[in-house]
Amino acid sequence: MLFRSRVLLSGDLGSGKTTLARAIGSALHAEPELASPTFILVSEHAGDLPIWHIDAYRLPAGSDATRAGILDERQSAGVTLIEWPEHLAGLLLEGDGVLAVHLQVSADGEVRIATLSGVGSVLCAALDLEQLRWSDPRIGAADDR
Numbered sequence: 001m002l003f004r005s006r007v008l009l010s011g012d013l014g015s016g017k018t019t020l021a022r023a024i025g026s027a028l029h030a031e032p033e034l035a036s037p038t039f040i041l042v043s044e045h046a047g048d049l050p051i052w053h054i055d056a057y058r059l060p061a062g063s064d065a066t067r068a069g070i071l072d073e074r075q076s077a078g079v080t081l082i083e084w085p086e087h088l089a090g091l092l093l094e095g096d097g098v099l100a101v102h103l104q105v106s107a108d109g110e111v112r113i114a115t116l117s118g119v120g121s122v123l124c125a126a127l128d129l130e131q132l133r134w135s136d137p138r139i140g141a142a143d144d145r
Contacts, residue, residue: 005078008085011103016112017083020103021053024081034081042070050078056087064089 007024009017018036025034030045037043038055045051052075056063065071065088071080085091085100099118106113 005080005097005099007079007081008091008098008100009081009083009103010086010100012105015103015105017103018055019112020101020114021081021083024079025051025053028079036083041068050074052078052080054080054082056082056084059084059087061087062089063087065091 007021009021011017018034022034025045025047028047028049028051030047030051032045034043034045034051034053036055037053038057041055041058043053045053054065054070056065056070059068063070070088071091082088082091099116102115102117104113104115105111
């Protein structure tokens with residue numbers, strides 16, 4: 001993953017956003033282990049590179065992430081995982097260093113389907129996607145359906 005990377009995690013409640021964030025954190029050797037920052041909004045972790053984990057679920061739609069202090073220049077030194085990015089206004093949704101991951105639950109509720117867009121090759125270069133898939137068998141690639 002490039003420094004200044006943002007991974008935007010979207011999907012319905014229970015689709016696996018926090019589980020995937022934890023798997024990415026684990027692959028990057030995050031300390032402490034990632035947990036849902038729903039009530040504190042942002043958690044910071046050391047690892048192979050600095051990691052910020054943001055959960056914007058409790059913010060009203062259209063919240064200004066920069067003005068609220070959720071996004072700042074420190075994050076240019078690492079990777080920022082953002083759950084519920086659609087709640088944040090002014091967030092760069094495309095471009096260098098941005099990977100969007102939309103998670104869905106299969107009709108039977110047994111499989112999570114991830115649709116990736118953006119700089120997927122950057123993520124693949126830094127993370128072993130097979131490792132992520134095996135860390136939670138409910139997470140599968142679209143071609144695993």
